[in-house]
Amino acid sequence: MVKDVDIRSFKKEAEGLTTLDTEVPFYKKVNEFLLNLIPLRSAIVNFQNGNIAEGVGDLALDIFGFAVGLGAAARGAKAVAAGASAFSKFAQGAKIVGRAALGSFNPLSGADDLARSALKLGRTTLTAGRNGVNHLRGALRSVDLTSLAKKPGIAEGTYKAANATEEAKVFAKFDDATGNWHALNVKTRQPFGEPLENFKADAVPVEALRDKLEKLHAKTGYTGTICYEKTMFVGMADNALPLKTREAVLGSVVRSGDSNYTQRYKDLMGITAENTSAVFRPADITESGVINFMSNRADGNIVHTAYIQKSSDGKLYIYNTNQAGLDKAMFDATGTLDQSVGATVFSLDNDGLQKFLDSGFTFSFTPNSTLNANVTRLAT
Structure with a gap:
């Protein structure tokens, strides 16, 4: 424990300013530290900054702090007023505990007091950590993440994020009105923040x-059998095709003439002679998507769509609707x-x-x- 809390560095800081202390004005550090004691403030700023x-x-960390209680926060405020020169260590300890529990910490009472205070802070941190972890576990147990997904x-x-070096794992909710994904509060199931x-x-x-x-069919009552409409429906259930995409695709087809599929539809799908083939290679499929079939007996026109x-x-x-020949094959x-989900579903490992x-x-x-x-490119 003594090694972990680095008591010697506490003593040095009590005797004078560190290099970091001389680089950043003390009042700025106090100001930022006090602002970050406000529950959720630091989290909100980070979300706003991406x-x-x-x-x-x-x-x-804020959940940890709430679990400890407000009594410890008052004691933490006293320690700040004392103007400890070991501010950087003090602030770090405050953030770990959760901005609400700092313990009885007095860094100016000599090396012995520093050791006792550091050990006390360690015990407070461990207690807060246990309470916080138990709180988080209880919150997660109350949310069935598997069902939520x-x-x-x-x-x-x-x-x-734009300036991040690594990807973050998040739950998100799709807003059909705007066509954007937003971070999801898994407890309330409500989206928040910027797209x-x-x-x-x-x-x-x-x-x-x-x-x-199955849930979408029950909720919407949709029983359509038109292949391209069903394909868009499956794509919606797959959380892959937003409203603006579905509207653009369905708006590009007509129900008259020799073919329902217009040039606009082909442009949206990006169909060209170069990406049309008679040989299906599973290894070429790197993500879910739409497959359009052209018939040699119909001058190469599109005759069917599936997901x-x-x-x-x-x-x-493959999710197929209203193509008996494909079903038979x-x-x-x-x-x-x-056919339990309004479409015939087949594995393509054959x-x-x-x-x-x-x-x-x-x-x-x-x-x-x-x-x-x-869809986005052609809409501009």
Whole structure:
């Protein structure tokens, strides 16, 4: 313990200013320290500045502080008024405890008192830590994170702030009105803060997407069988296609003429002769997205649309609606016909899709990220 709290450095600081003390004016340090004693202040500032990871850490520290109680905060204020020259160590200890419990700390009463105070601060820190951890565990136990991630519009994923060097793991909620992801308070299930511009939702297991689809069907009453509408519906359940993307895609198709698919639709999907193929290679699918099929008997026009999911375990699944030929080819390859979520769902770890293509079709696959980017680009 003596080694951990570095008592010798406490004694040196009590005798005079450190190099850091001479570089930063004392009043500025006092001012910033007192501001950071305000619960949630440091966390809010970090969130405003885009420092998500630091903000989350400060929130945890504040929870520790609340667990200890307000009585210790009063004692901490007395210690500040004493004007200790060991301010940097004192402030660090205050932040660890959580801005609310500083203990009876008197750094000016000599080396012996420094040792006793440091040990007392250590005991206070350990007690606060235990209380804080128990508080956090209780809070997390009251939130079923697994069930939460299955809710439509809610996803766990990674976010990297503009000035950050590492990605932070966060829960986020999608705002259909603005097409943005926002950080989610897992306790209240309410979004907060600025849009998470670089948020990427994690891939989910096929069971999770199935569960979301069942809940969405029950909630919306949607029973449509038009292939491109169903594809957008599945993409919404997969937390991958925001409202603006779905509206742009559905607004680019017509229900008259020889083909429902317009040039605008092809532009949104990024379909060109170069990315159209008659050979399906699973290794080329790096994320979930939309697959469009062209028929050789219809002059190469698009005749069908389906959704391909790349699940969290890396496996591929196709969600097909209203294409009996594709259903037959997949059933012949798998021996199963799962229609429990308003679409037939097949694993693509077989040659069923390739056999369908061999019957006179080509395809073009559009990753969800590419489709979302194309919608944004073509809207300007």
